[in-house]
Amino acid sequence: MREIYFDNSSTTRPSEAVLETVIRTMTEDYGNPSSLHSKGVDAERCLREARKKIAATLKAGEKEIIFTSGGTESNNMAILGAALAGRRRGRRILCTSMEHPAVSEVCKFLQKEGFETEQIPVDSRGRLDLAALEEMLSGDVIAVSTMYVNNEIGAVVPVQEAAELIHAKAPGAIYHVDAIQAYGKYRIYPKQLGIDLLSASGHKLHGPKGSGFLYVSKDVRIVPILYGGGQQDGMRSGTENVPGACGLGVAAEEAYRNFDEKISHLYRLKEALEEGLARLEDVVLHSPSGREGAPHIVNASFLGVGSEVLLHALEDRGIFISAGSACSTHKRSASPTLTAIAAPKDEVTSSVRFSFCESNTLDEVTTTLAALEELLPALRRYGPLRRS
Amino acid sequence: MFHTYLIKYGEIGIKGNNRHVFEDALAKQVRLKLAQISGDFEIRKERGRIYVECSGDWDEEETVSALSCVFGIVGICPVHTYELAGIDELRRDIVAYVAEEHPGSKESFKVKARRVNKEYPLDSMQIDAQLGEAILEAYPQMHVDVHHPEILFDLEIRDRVYMYSKVLPGPGGMPVGSNGSAMLCLSGGIDSPVAGWMTAKRGVKIDAVYFHAPPYTSERAKQKVVDLARAISKYTGPIRLHVVNFTDIQLAIYDTCPHEELTVIMRRYMMRIAEHFAEKDGDLGIVTGESIGQVASQTMQSLLVTNAAVRLPVYRPLVCFDKSEIVDVAKRIETYETSILPYEDCCTIFVARHPVTKPLLEVIERSEAKLKGKIEELLEKAIYTTETFTVKPE
Numbered sequence: 001m002r003e004i005y006f007d008n009s010s011t012t013r014p015s016e017a018v019l020e021t022v023i024r025t026m027t028e029d030y031g032n033p034s035s036l037h038s039k040g041v042d043a044e045r046c047l048r049e050a051r052k053k054i055a056a057t058l059k060a061g062e063k064e065i066i067f068t069s070g071g072t073e074s075n076n077m078a079i080l081g082a083a084l085a086g087r088r089r090g091r092r093i094l095c096t097s098m099e100h101p102a103v104s105e106v107c108k109f110l111q112k113e114g115f116e117t118e119q120i121p122v123d124s125r126g127r128l129d130l131a132a133l134e135e136m137l138s139g140d141v142i143a144v145s146t147m148y149v150n151n152e153i154g155a156v157v158p159v160q161e162a163a164e165l166i167h168a169k170a171p172g173a174i175y176h177v178d179a180i181q182a183y184g185k186y187r188i189y190p191k192q193l194g195i196d197l198l199s200a201s202g203h204k205l206h207g208p209k210g211s212g213f214l215y216v217s218k219d220v221r222i223v224p225i226l227y228g229g230g231q232q233d234g235m236r237s238g239t240e241n242v243p244g245a246c247g248l249g250v251a252a253e254e255a256y257r258n259f260d261e262k263i264s265h266l267y268r269l270k271e272a273l274e275e276g277l278a279r280l281e282d283v284v285l286h287s288p289s290g291r292e293g294a295p296h297i298v299n300a301s302f303l304g305v306g307s308e309v310l311l312h313a314l315e316d317r318g319i320f321i322s323a324g325s326a327c328s329t330h331k332r333s334a335s336p337t338l339t340a341i342a343a344p345k346d347e348v349t350s351s352v353r354f355s356f357c358e359s360n361t362l363d364e365v366t367t368t369l370a371a372l373e374e375l376l377p378a379l380r381r382y383g384p385l386r387r388s
Numbered sequence: 389m390f391h392t393y394l395i396k397y398g399e400i401g402i403k404g405n406n407r408h409v410f411e412d413a414l415a416k417q418v419r420l421k422l423a424q425i426s427g428d429f430e431i432r433k434e435r436g437r438i439y440v441e442c443s444g445d446w447d448e449e450e451t452v453s454a455l456s457c458v459f460g461i462v463g464i465c466p467v468h469t470y471e472l473a474g475i476d477e478l479r480r481d482i483v484a485y486v487a488e489e490h491p492g493s494k495e496s497f498k499v500k501a502r503r504v505n506k507e508y509p510l511d512s513m514q515i516d517a518q519l520g521e522a523i524l525e526a527y528p529q530m531h532v533d534v535h536h537p538e539i540l541f542d543l544e545i546r547d548r549v550y551m552y553s554k555v556l557p558g559p560g561g562m563p564v565g566s567n568g569s570a571m572l573c574l575s576g577g578i579d580s581p582v583a584g585w586m587t588a589k590r591g592v593k594i595d596a597v598y599f600h601a602p603p604y605t606s607e608r609a610k611q612k613v614v615d616l617a618r619a620i621s622k623y624t625g626p627i628r629l630h631v632v633n634f635t636d637i638q639l640a641i642y643d644t645c646p647h648e649e650l651t652v653i654m655r656r657y658m659m660r661i662a663e664h665f666a667e668k669d670g671d672l673g674i675v676t677g678e679s680i681g682q683v684a685s686q687t688m689q690s691l692l693v694t695n696a697a698v699r700l701p702v703y704r705p706l707v708c709f710d711k712s713e714i715v716d717v718a719k720r721i722e723t724y725e726t727s728i729l730p731y732e733d734c735c736t737i738f739v740a741r742h743p744v745t746k747p748l749l750e751v752i753e754r755s756e757a758k759l760k761g762k763i764e765e766l767l768e769k770a771i772y773t774t775e776t777f778t779v780k781p782e
Contacts, residue, residue, distance in 0.1 A: 312603030382604075382642055 001318040004364045008204075009151055009181060009297055009355035010322055015206040015254055018247045022208055025243040033240050034231065043242050050249025057256050058198070059189045060215055066235045067245040070212035071180040072102040074199030077214050077236070079106045079145055081222030082174040082197065083115055086142030089172060093117045094136055095145040096157065098126060098340035103145050103178055120146070124341050125288055126155025133162060137169035144175050148182035152337035152353060154287045154297030156182075163194030174220050180204055180212075184255035185263065185295055196220045202244060206357070207251030211244030262358040266295035269356045269365055273298050276369035280376065284347050286338065298354045301347040302372075305379045310352055313375050319368050322353040391446075393455065394552060395438040396463035399562060413563035413591070414438065414460040420625060421454050424781060435504070439467070452556055457623050459589050460566075461558030465542075470549040475510055478549060479522035482541065485551055486523060486530075496533035497523065501543040508545050515543065562591030564625050569593035570703060571666035572675040573658065574617060574629070576609055576731060579677030579706055581616045581723040582714050586705035587675045588624035595669045596627050596779075597662045599634040609731035617779040619723045630665045631775045634658070636766045645755040647740040651685045652747045653756055656697035657767070663698040664771055673701045679709050684743040693747045 005013070014022070029046050031039030048062070055062045068074045083093060095107055097119040107117040118136060121129045128146065137144075144166050146157045159177055166175050176197040179188055183200035190198050197220070202211030216222060216235065228237030271290055277283045277300055286299040302310055307323035314321055338348045354368070397414060415431050415438055422429040427446025432439045442451060448466075455464050468488075470481045486493065501515035510518065519541070520532055544550040572584040574596040584594050598613045610631060617627045634657075641653050662674050678686045678694075685694070695702055706714055718724035756763075 308606060309604050312606055316603055379603075382639060 004319045004360075004368060006354040006356060006360065006364070006368065007320045007322045008357040008360075009353065011203045011209065012206045012357050014203075014208055014247065015251065017250050017254060018207055021250045022243040022247045025246045029242065029246075033242060034229065046246050047240055047242055050246045053249040053253045054213060057252050058215055059191065061218060063233065064215055064218055066214045066216055066232050067240055067248075068212045068214055068236060069210050069241065069244075070203070071100075071178070071199055071201035074180075074201070074212050074214040075100070075102040075145075075176075075178055076106055077225050078176040078197040078199055078216075078222065079103065079110070079143060080225050082143035082176060082220075083110050084223035084225075085221050086172075086174065087115075090140035090142045091115045092138075092141045093143045093145070094120055094133070094141060096120045096122055096128060096147065096340075098122050098150055098152075098155070098337045099145070099147060100151055100178060100180070101336065103147075104336065107145075122155070122340055124343075126150050126153050126286075126337065126341050128157050128162065130158070130161055130165065134165050134169060137165060137173075139170060139172070141166075141170040141173045144170070144173055146175075146177060148177050148179040148188070149185065149294040149297070150337055151181045152286075152297075152335055153299040153341070154181070154294035155337075156288070156292075156294055159195060160193045167194055174222070181294065181297070184252070185266075187256070187259070190215055190217060197222065202248035202251055205251050205255045208244045208247040210241060211248040213245075213248065263295050265358055266356050267291060269360055269362060270295060270298055272362055272365045273354060273369070276365065276372075280372065282380075286341070286343060286347070286351060296356045299351060300354075301343070301351040302376060302379075303346060303350055305350050305376065307350055307352050309379060310350075310375070313379060314368070314371060317371050319371060322355065323351075390466045390468045391442045392467040392469055392550070393440040393442070393451070394465040394467045394550070395440060395455070395461050396465060396555065396558070397438070397460050398462040398560060410460070410563060410566050410591075411436075411438070413566040414458070417458050417460065417563045417565070417625070418455065421458050422451070425450050425454050427451065456556070456558055458563070459559055459561035459591065459623065460563035462560050463555040464558055465552040465555050467550050467552040470551065472505070472508075472545070472548055475515070475518050478515070479518060481549065482519045482543075482551065483522055483526040485541075485553075486527060489553060490539060493527070493539065494529045495538035496531050496536070497539040497541060498532065498534050498537035499523070499541045499543065501545060503545045505545050505547065515545070519543070559589065559623070561589035564588050564591060564623075565593050567591035568672045569595060569670065570673045570675045571662050571669065571671045572596040572627075573662050573677070574598050574613055575677070576612045576616065576727065576729075577677065578711075578718050578724060578727040579679065579682075579714055581620050581677075581727065582717045582721070583675050583677035583703075583705045584627075585620050585623055585717070585721050585723075587703060588620070592675075594620070594624045594627050594675070595630075595665070595671055597630040597632060597658075597665050599632050599658055599661075601635040601638055602633065604635065604638075606731055608729075612726060612729050612731055614779055615726050616723055618782060619726060620721065621779055621781045623721065626778050626780045628669060629777060629779050631777075632661055632770050633773055634661075634770060637763070637770055640759060640763060640766055644758045648742055648744045649747065649752060649755050650740055651743050652690055652693055652752055655685055655690075655694045656752070656756070657763075659694055659697045659702070661767065661770060663700050665774070666700055671700075673703050674698065675703045675705070677706055677714075678704045679706045679711070679714065682711065684745045687745050689746040689748075690744075693749050693752050696749055 025046055029042045031043040033044035033047050051062050051065045054065050093115055095103055111117045120133045146162055148159055149156055163175050166173055174196045177195045178199050180201045184205035196217045198215040200213055203209040224235050226237045231237050274289055282303040284301040287293050287297050311321055311323045334348055415433055419431050427442055428444035430441040452464055468485055499516045499519045501512045503512045539553050541553045570587055570592050572594050574580045588594050596617055600610050617629050621627050637657055645653050666674055681687055
């Protein structure tokens, strides 16, 4: 059975070039970048190359890239670091109501520590309420964090407009963008957009797991959260994960090679799936259609079919997707995004996410649609008795 | 330092002529259990007791924790052994023993010696008096209480002198394998692992059957059941687990029978399949985690109807337990945390809004009759495609 992997927003398969780099940095350039001998110098050079590659994709300076262990650490470092740096100036921190837990949980922690965290509302399609943001902004806001692309439904936040508002109405506030689902899918130039901090993760773009970075504009100061040997200019102590960072460097470079072509391809896949789903009955789309949303994410509810049931039924046919929400009979936290966009309960319990990468094909979309068409009637027949 | 454990067993001791059968079973279970941990252990059966001699790379805590999973053991006594010598040496030995095992004690005590080796010059009473005096001389803050001593010094005078005063609790029950075997219906819930554990405690070897319903239940739900079987196998020994694909049978019932009867009819088919594997494995009964009134399918009426599907006796060790009592046991035997993992099991998938709580056997049988002609093939297929493997303790 051929494998169709449509869960690229969860993680991606590392590319050949990434693999080669990781292996090389583990077998040949295995030195500690801080060591004084040539092994160390070689490792440091590799790290520097990776940093350069990433900086180039962002039109940023090398020194503005800090390697981390991934998206969660980048988000933690950004928000905790900004909160600590700004705590004498104010206590208010804003984020959207549809953040990933790696942001929302940090805010929850800060709330307990005496900060005031507030949520900027989004509408039923995940569009940020800019007017509400404007209203919430004032001089005592020390940090604002928004996603770039929502991980569940692919809604896109207008970061440039948000940045303009933030810098105008809350001068001194640090603007952090969680770009974990966006980096590699959009050309993001933080300086032009007015972004101060930007988080990205390696394994979402065919890089290694355990790799990521935080872009920190040279114009802002955040307080480090890890202390030790003072690596990376004291911003992130700990021996650098050279294989991870170098793999990420290669992945970043690859992501922006033939960029427009790849993005068009992703949109073709997305549109094909959307068209196919539109022909099926009782399907509700949560992802913004076509170019209104991210190129790689389609989120749909197949009413009357539990997310997990559909997931396993497709898995049986070698098609891997993600469940928008967990099973219905046991308590598991509901999807934060679908809750934020106020989706009805039957849509929440039946929502699944398809997410593409550039090596997926139209053929795979067609096969998936055919499988859905065949499976849904049977699965629905046994659906209505499910406890809700 | 000691390196011997005396294993105390309860009920086995009062068995009649077949007592050795139970003792052999216990010694075997002790041997099997200790083979799983590091160290060299010699298990000796001697005049109605079992001794475990430890050597090599053994660890006290690990050994006791392993032994406390062996059904049939009521007490584990760390025993110090001394060379058989005159009473003066013995007096010195017991003073040293107190210093090591009860340092600074101000408790009351009693010495109870048993002279198994009749060649020893003093009798039991004389040894008691001598050693009691030695303790009092060395530790004047301690005192004798022959009726309710806080510390009881047990001594056995054999080819060596065995001395112990501590009894660590064992799980009780009877050694697994001394009372036949049974087929446990294992779901991913809290109750069935506890039922399996309790049955094994009575010396019954456990086999198990699990019904899964892909795609309605996930691989993780199945893994959870394997993990639960593994958790109780710490006590029961290796478990033969049959994983039955139940989806088609469930769907057929759904298509054919009244929906409020789904769960009861489904359980009757589960029992039939469990019975099939029980007979195949030579089991003498079926074990379930049912408890009266817990859910609609466990009312007295439902249990009657479920029970009527099979000929083998169905054992329900939890039948009169409250949920909280079951949870307490589940926590103690460390299955609870796994049981509450949120994966669907096949009983929770197809549940009618208002299932029957007082099914009538005739009515259920009439509904089931509608399945005739197609269910036989599905049953055969479910049995034929069943995956069977052995789950061993970690």
